[in-house]
Amino acid sequence: MNNQRTLIKSTTDSYMPELLERINITYSRKNYNKIKKNTIKIIDLFAGIGGMRMGFSRSYSQCVFSSEWDKYAQQTYQFNFGEKPFGDINKINPQDIPDHDILIGGFPCQPFSTIGKREGFRHETQGNLFYNIAQILEAKKPFCFLLENVPGLVNHDKVQTFNIILKTLDSLNYDVRYSILDAALFNLPQVRERIYIVGFCRDYLKERVEFNFPVGRKNNVFIDQFIETNVEGYSISKHLQKTYLFKKDDGRPQIVDQNSKVKVKTFVSTYHKIQRLTGTFVRDGETGLRLLSENECKAIMGLPKDFQFPVSRTQMYRQIGNSVAIPVIHEIAEKIYDVIKQQARGNGKETRYPISHF
Structure with a gap:
């Protein structure tokens, strides 16, 4: 695919996820009750100082787990949120992480392993911190996730890294969308392009959800x-x-x-x-x-x-x-909460989401 970065910036649905979506249509809604609760629970991985958490913070949301290995970032996080993040994510069993609805994280980009005897993502992502995210998604099956990274992730290792990530997320039954957004278009006085990856678990859906990334707008915030x-x-x-x-x-x-x-x-x-x-x-x-x-x-x-x-x-x-542009995260979170609102309403009389809060 030529000029892949331009394509990503001009559309909310990239070629690879669209292709995987056509091949692996496995919507079942077998976990019908997933989005019937009063509080949307979030886990904050590779949390840094909690920028993504701030972007998702609402009256109806609750962060139930955070992880950050850097001791100084832990200090800042604890000072502002009143809780110390768990340290090395490699040292926690994914099953011990609390149940949650949304996984958020700005994961580091590392070379992926080319050795090992296990199949699927367990082999291809072994030795990479993305592997921890995949393990948690497999074990806990949250309704959706948001991942953030530098735009160079798209072409890292001649696109192989990004393709492995997309195929891994698809194999875990997540419908994935991604886009490169510039913080300068979200009322910040800084040029800051980052790639944002959103996925919705097909296990809880009848059909593919409608989701579009915010695009931002030109502004005079200098x-x-x-x-x-x-x-x-x-x-x-x-x-x-x-x-x-x-x-x-x-x-x-x-x-x-x-x-x-x-x-x-x-x-x-x-x-x-x-x-x-x-x-x-x-x-x-x-x-x-x-x-x-x-x-x-x-x-x-x-x-x-x-x-x-x-x-x-x-x-x-x-x-x-190392943090994130919070207004960008806030607007993506709004789009994700809109999807949750629509799904909650679609569950009929039994829904217990505080719809009035959206």
């Missing part, structure tokens, strides 16, 4: 609206500016101030290393140039102002760079 002035403690030394950041007159790095009606570059977890090619810096501070402040970083990711980082500044930058 970084100038969030730039602070006279900020102390984030300055970049004059020496570093002269010998590194501005050693070439090539328009790099990106410099912004209160007059900059632009979207900043994608914020990365290594921002604290002050990289001239990928960094965005502010014309302000004691030396005339500084790093983005904590509040500015929160703004470009959609984090609430009262979100706290009880860790070092380096860890704060790492955690924000």
